[in-house]
Amino acid sequence: MPSLSEDEGMILFLMDLVRIDTNASERRNYWEIVKLIRDRAESIGMRTHIQVFRDERGDLPNLIAWKDLGAEKNLLLLSHYDVVPAKGPWRINGMEFDPFDPRRVDGRIYGRGAADDKSAIALSLSACQIVMEGGEAEYNPIVAVVGDEEVGGTGVTALADGGLDEAGIRPDAVVVIDAAPDFVGIGASGVIHGDIIVRGRGGHAGRPFSSLNPINMAIKLADELLTGFSQIHAMKLSKIPSPPDSPVPKLWGRFSITKVEAGTQHNVIPSEATIGFDIRFIPDEDKEEVIERFKAALSAASCKIGADVELKIKDTANPGWMTDPDNDFVRDVLASYEKHFGSRAIAGSLGGNDGFVFARKGIPTVSLGTIEIESNAHGELENVREDIILKMRDTIVDLLT
Incomplete structure (x- = not known):
């Protein structure tokens, strides 16, 4: 198991991510957060590539990080750094704070994007670090963090159409870490x-x-x-x-x-x-x-x-997606998920997510995440439970190894 300092480092990195206002409607601070994620990935020994997609709204950078551990297959861990807008102050336990100045209260991290989807970024890199330190893996890890998920999926479409080719890597399976923690997602609306x-x-x-x-x-x-x-x-x-x-x-x-x-x-x-x-x-x-x-x-x-x-x-670009529940990859994910969450529940997500791009290409895709109903994603006092982040990180570690 990872040490307390490793767990704490993951949580502190999440709070650093939340401090950057990445409002999707304005593509605010996209470059700042991508560079922060890149620096973190390189510090743990991963190779990185920044794909730059340009349209009438300007630049949209996607971050891709990977490590060849000698495995025969590559697993893509997909998340997004953009968030919906937030106005403050927020109030909890008599304390006022800005949505982009996160707070730790009773085992939860409060702040815009804490659940949707910056906890996914932090736990993905932490999982990679643990696996890389172990040296052996069932999959070579790829972490991709895209923008514009909240406004239609421009980032993930660009990633699938060109970004991964630019980096010279190709996933054999995909986990979209942008969902609820109480089931393994095999599709989305x-x-x-x-x-x-x-x-x-x-x-x-x-x-x-x-x-x-x-x-x-x-x-x-x-x-x-x-x-x-x-x-x-x-x-x-x-x-x-x-x-x-x-x-x-x-x-x-x-x-x-x-x-x-x-x-x-x-x-x-x-x-x-x-x-x-x-x-x-x-x-x-x-x-x-x-x-x-x-x-x-x-x-x-x-x-x-x-x-x-x-x-x-x-045009939201999202047609929904499904993966066959009998697929071998789905069974592997369920086995890892059951070890840490005690369940083999599968379901389709009520919301849309970026899995559609890869599922429609025939790549086995599932979704996992830290976004509970109580997380109040997109709402005031958005939050994520620290213990859920740790359990999801450990599920990914188990799957990778």
């Missing part, structure tokens, strides 16, 4: 985002009879979709189980209204209202078929209430 623009006729709020209020129609439209499309979509069930304590035993389709935007003044009826939505679909389904089914439902609903609408689908 696909994701579709979009906006519905509802057009009306603006005017003075004192004369609503001379206007056509798009907000009123947007409310009716949302109700039609939530009682129509949403209910039908929820009847689509996957072959793979849902996570423990889910309301449905098999992974199922979900639809949510997530944004409503309209108006600028209280006394003005606007001419447009926008509804934002999120569709999660089972990996057994084709993404384009889901989009066409939603378009048909939207058309029927808008005709019913007489609304003038425009649909804008935002």
